[in-house]
Amino acid sequence: MEAANAIRSRNICSHELVQACIERIEKREGVVNAWVDFDPQRAIDEARVSDEEMMRNGVKGPLHGVPVGLKDIIDTYDFPTQFGSDLFRGRRPAQDAASATFLRKAGAVIMGKTVTTEFALTGARATTNPHNEKYTPGGSSSGSAAAVADFMVPVALGSQTGGSMIRPASYCGVYGYKPTFGSISRRGVFILARVLDHLGIYGRSLEDIAIIMEQISDYDPADFDMTNNLVPKILKNDVIQNSNSPPKIAFIKGPPWLYIKPYMVSLFDGYLEKLNEHVIEVELSGIFDKALDAHKIIMQANVWHNLSDYRLKSESLLMPETVKRIDDGQFITTREYIEATELVDSLSRALDLLLGQYDIIITASATGEAPIGLASTGDAVFQRLWTLTGLPTITLPHLEGPNGLPIGVQVVGRKGKDKELFVFAKWLDKFMEYDDE
Amino acid sequence: MEAANAIRSRNICSHELVQACIERIEKREGVVNAWVDFDPQRAIDEARVSDEEMMRNGVKGPLHGVPVGLKDIIDTYDFPTQFGSDLFRGRRPAQDAASATFLRKAGAVIMGKTVTTEFALTGARATTNPHNEKYTPGGSSSGSAAAVADFMVPVALGSQTGGSMIRPASYCGVYGYKPTFGSISRRGVFILARVLDHLGIYGRSLEDIAIIMEQISDYDPADFDMTNNLVPKILKNDVIQNSNSPPKIAFIKGPPWLYIKPYMVSLFDGYLEKLNEHVIEVELSGIFDKALDAHKIIMQANVWHNLSDYRLKSESLLMPETVKRIDDGQFITTREYIEATELVDSLSRALDLLLGQYDIIITASATGEAPIGLASTGDAVFQRLWTLTGLPTITLPHLEGPNGLPIGVQVVGRKGKDKELFVFAKWLDKFMEYDDE
Numbered sequence: 124m125e126a127a128n129a130i131r132s133r134n135i136c137s138h139e140l141v142q143a144c145i146e147r148i149e150k151r152e153g154v155v156n157a158w159v160d161f162d163p164q165r166a167i168d169e170a171r172v173s174d175e176e177m178m179r180n181g182v183k184g185p186l187h188g189v190p191v192g193l194k195d196i197i198d199t200y201d202f203p204t205q206f207g208s209d210l211f212r213g214r215r216p217a218q219d220a221a222s223a224t225f226l227r228k229a230g231a232v233i234m235g236k237t238v239t240t241e242f243a244l245t246g247a248r249a250t251t252n253p254h255n256e257k258y259t260p261g262g263s264s265s266g267s268a269a270a271v272a273d274f275m276v277p278v279a280l281g282s283q284t285g286g287s288m289i290r291p292a293s294y295c296g297v298y299g300y301k302p303t304f305g306s307i308s309r310r311g312v313f314i315l316a317r318v319l320d321h322l323g324i325y326g327r328s329l330e331d332i333a334i335i336m337e338q339i340s341d342y343d344p345a346d347f348d349m350t351n352n353l354v355p356k357i358l359k360n361d362v363i364q365n366s367n368s369p370p371k372i373a374f375i376k377g378p379p380w381l382y383i384k385p386y387m388v389s390l391f392d393g394y395l396e397k398l399n400e401h402v403i404e405v406e407l408s409g410i411f412d413k414a415l416d417a418h419k420i421i422m423q424a425n426v427w428h429n430l431s432d433y434r435l436k437s438e439s440l441l442m443p444e445t446v447k448r449i450d451d452g453q454f455i456t457t458r459e460y461i462e463a464t465e466l467v468d469s470l471s472r473a474l475d476l477l478l479g480q481y482d483i484i485i486t487a488s489a490t491g492e493a494p495i496g497l498a499s500t501g502d503a504v505f506q507r508l509w510t511l512t513g514l515p516t517i518t519l520p521h522l523e524g525p526n527g528l529p530i531g532v533q534v535v536g537r538k539g540k541d542k543e544l545f546v547f548a549k550w551l552d553k554f555m556e557y558d559d560e
Numbered sequence: 561m562e563a564a565n566a567i568r569s570r571n572i573c574s575h576e577l578v579q580a581c582i583e584r585i586e587k588r589e590g591v592v593n594a595w596v597d598f599d600p601q602r603a604i605d606e607a608r609v610s611d612e613e614m615m616r617n618g619v620k621g622p623l624h625g626v627p628v629g630l631k632d633i634i635d636t637y638d639f640p641t642q643f644g645s646d647l648f649r650g651r652r653p654a655q656d657a658a659s660a661t662f663l664r665k666a667g668a669v670i671m672g673k674t675v676t677t678e679f680a681l682t683g684a685r686a687t688t689n690p691h692n693e694k695y696t697p698g699g700s701s702s703g704s705a706a707a708v709a710d711f712m713v714p715v716a717l718g719s720q721t722g723g724s725m726i727r728p729a730s731y732c733g734v735y736g737y738k739p740t741f742g743s744i745s746r747r748g749v750f751i752l753a754r755v756l757d758h759l760g761i762y763g764r765s766l767e768d769i770a771i772i773m774e775q776i777s778d779y780d781p782a783d784f785d786m787t788n789n790l791v792p793k794i795l796k797n798d799v800i801q802n803s804n805s806p807p808k809i810a811f812i813k814g815p816p817w818l819y820i821k822p823y824m825v826s827l828f829d830g831y832l833e834k835l836n837e838h839v840i841e842v843e844l845s846g847i848f849d850k851a852l853d854a855h856k857i858i859m860q861a862n863v864w865h866n867l868s869d870y871r872l873k874s875e876s877l878l879m880p881e882t883v884k885r886i887d888d889g890q891f892i893t894t895r896e897y898i899e900a901t902e903l904v905d906s907l908s909r910a911l912d913l914l915l916g917q918y919d920i921i922i923t924a925s926a927t928g929e930a931p932i933g934l935a936s937t938g939d940a941v942f943q944r945l946w947t948l949t950g951l952p953t954i955t956l957p958h959l960e961g962p963n964g965l966p967i968g969v970q971v972v973g974r975k976g977k978d979k980e981l982f983v984f985a986k987w988l989d990k991f992m993e994y995d996d997e
Contacts, residue, residue, distance in 0.1 A: 424895075424898060428894070457889075457896075457897045461861060462865065
């Protein structure tokens with residue numbers, strides 16, 4: 124946001140900003156490995172064109188000259204889009220994805236494509252956690268989260284079908300936002316499971332995420348799951364600044380709490396103690412006990428539906444863990460699938476009722492700090508329920524683990540009420556003194 | 561509607577009207593077999609209570625004293641609800657279904673439960689076609705369609721998961737209406753396939769159907785598939801009377817046309833000739849060729865999901881064709897199921913675009929007249945696409961086959977635009993001089 128304002132008010136040029144990002148990338152990329160396609164010369168050229176346009180025609184859009192990173196499952200006409208897979212090495216789509224089109228229309232400079240696990244599914248690539256290269260950045264949106272965390276770009280797009288947006292944000296210590304299902308068009312994005320796939324945004328502040336969301340959440344009839352006008356202009360009327368009334372907060376553990384690291388208990392105790400009268404713990408049990416399985420069933424069945432041809436025809440080009448994950452879906456019965464989809468409606472209704480009593484839910488964004496090693500990108504267990512039900516969630520980098528690595532607090536809002544979620548998340552950010560203004 | 565007005569204006573009493581229905585039922589039921597539970601004494605008692613209420617407190621609602629029949633998959637606290645199955649013989653639900661509650665609240669007198677095939681799925685029962693007892697009335701809503709056609713009740717509720725509303729209406733020569741998916745609550749209704757199950761209404765005029773729809777289409781949060789406020793008050797502002805502008809009509813054959821009887825070609829040629837400049841034939845091909853299969857896949861898989869326990873535990877109490885139909889679903893793969901559900905979105909989008917160009921679609925309501933014999937209830941092929949996509953359809957009894965039996969013209973409207981569909985159907989009714997006012 125600062126960058127966009129500075130460019131618009133001509134305090135800096137886009138090429139200066141892009142040059143700073145390039146220098147940071149060149150300094151750190153050997154360690155972080157966030158990028159799969161990155162071309163400094165093209166970025167500089169684009170930024171110079173952007174600056175010239177500004178001189179000639181004024182501001183193109185709210186993102187004029189702002190550099191953005193895109194997960195390598197989002198098509199771009201000018202960079203390869205390879206889905207993190209050797210099977211699609213060198214793939215060059217003819218057109219931009221809808222989200223890339225929206226970004227360019229708003230004036231953004233696309234810096235390049237960021238590393239994803241294979242098919243945004245599994246199979247870690249070389250990206251490291253910017254806080255400590257021995258630790259995973261999380262996945263599947265590894266490169267986007269790491270690039271933003273490492274100051275290589277101010278903002279980047281990722282995606283979540285299991286836990287691929289919020290977990291990397293938590294591990295890397297950035298803000299991450301998975302909107303209400305159906306809020307950002309997925310035209311031109313690799314399809315892993317249509318009923319679960321969400322695009323999302325990483326930034327280093329809520330404002331940075333909001334300014335991007337405003338530009339990319341236009342209705343697109345080509346994405347059949349889009350629910351029109353879900354996200355009214357988030358920054359309009361400065362709602363983020365109107366975040367002075369405390370929300371009613373429900374803290375939940377839910378089924379994923381079984382998987383947390385022991386130190387998370389005292390971290391959250393401390394956090395809740397600070398929130399004091401603003402928060403009440405609410406128990407999610409009953410049908411929620413089946414939610415993790417229901418997500419798994421729906422995701423696995425869709426992965427088999429969408430990827431089994433690659434696995435059957437081109438196994439040798441796939442990572443072994445990808446083959447295994449694809450195969451996991453083939454024995455899901457239709458009955459299990461229908462039961463899982465019917466459960467989603469019950470879960471959504473129960474959450475609607477809960478969020479009729481509270482403004483937001485807070486819970487952990489991950490089981491703990493980023494795990495050590497790069498082989499696994501960690502556990503998606505704290506994302507499954509929200510991916511399954513399509514509720515909007517934001518992770519705030521408010522906690523720190525025993526190894527000094529960041530841990531996110533996940534804030535969940537009412538379906539379709541993303542604007543309100545931003546307002547309440549901002550209140551939390553201010554209350555916890557993470558608001559840097 | 562006449563009955564309701566006559567009762568409200570005190571020209572007749574409810575018990576006189578109910579008595580007339582009872583006399584008709586007693587005269588004809590031995591041949592038609594429309595009722596599974598019917599209690600003349602209770603009906604008369606209820607009508608007398610209704611008349612007393614009118615004397616004491618005035619009109620209870622727009623259906624004050626009007627007799628209605630309910631398909632035997634719709635729960636009623638005062639009649640057994642047996643789903644047309646020996647497995648549920650004597651089943652007495654504790655509560656009314658939502659639709660029964662709405663009817664009673666509006667003052668209707670529930671005459672009894674009408675015959676359904678087993679589980680509204682398959683397995684013809686004893687109901688005959690009121691026009692000729694050697695012919696099927698169609699199914700699964702056999703009793704409701706036959707009772708209305710035979711003047712036993714003015715209106716009745718049925719349901720459609722395959723072709724169970726519109727086909728019996730076509731065979732029996734009455735008006736039948738399957739609303740937009742999600743318009744009438746299915747709380748307390750037997751679940752065959754949640755994503756396909758629709759309640760619907762039979763009557764002997766569009767006004768009769770509309771007056772019922774106004775009363776039973778309230779939003780009910782207990783039915784997770786309800787889309788709130790889909791059906792605005794249909795009769796309000798007398799929209800049925802405002803049907804003087806000709807609609808733009810698309811006539812379609814589509815994949816089911818392969819199955820029509822040869823005489824249907826000339827019948828429809830004549831019908832289209834009358835419509836002349838108001839109608840254009842439009843071809844539905846491409847993805848529509850897969851629509852019949854997609855419906856079958858989704859229905860069979862859901863039937864297995866919902867009924868396999870009955871089949872596994874109580875096979876001996878089920879009809880052999882029911883066992884076969886349940887078994888048909890067990891080998892549907894999850895991949896086929898997901899493909900079929902994804903096709904639904906493409907079909908819906910294509911129909912949205914088509915109905916952006918035309919006000920209504922017309923096509924056949926069935927492959928021809930009612931088939932001879934009672935073993936089969938006929939072919940649902942002309943309903944599958946509209947059940948699958950959830951578009952509202954009305955059948956008008958405008959044609960007659962070579963055996964003198966009625967044949968319906970099916971009118972399909974935009975999703976959620978049921979009110980407009982009634983207006984355009986009324987125009988057609990007037991244009992074809994089937995409007996008896």
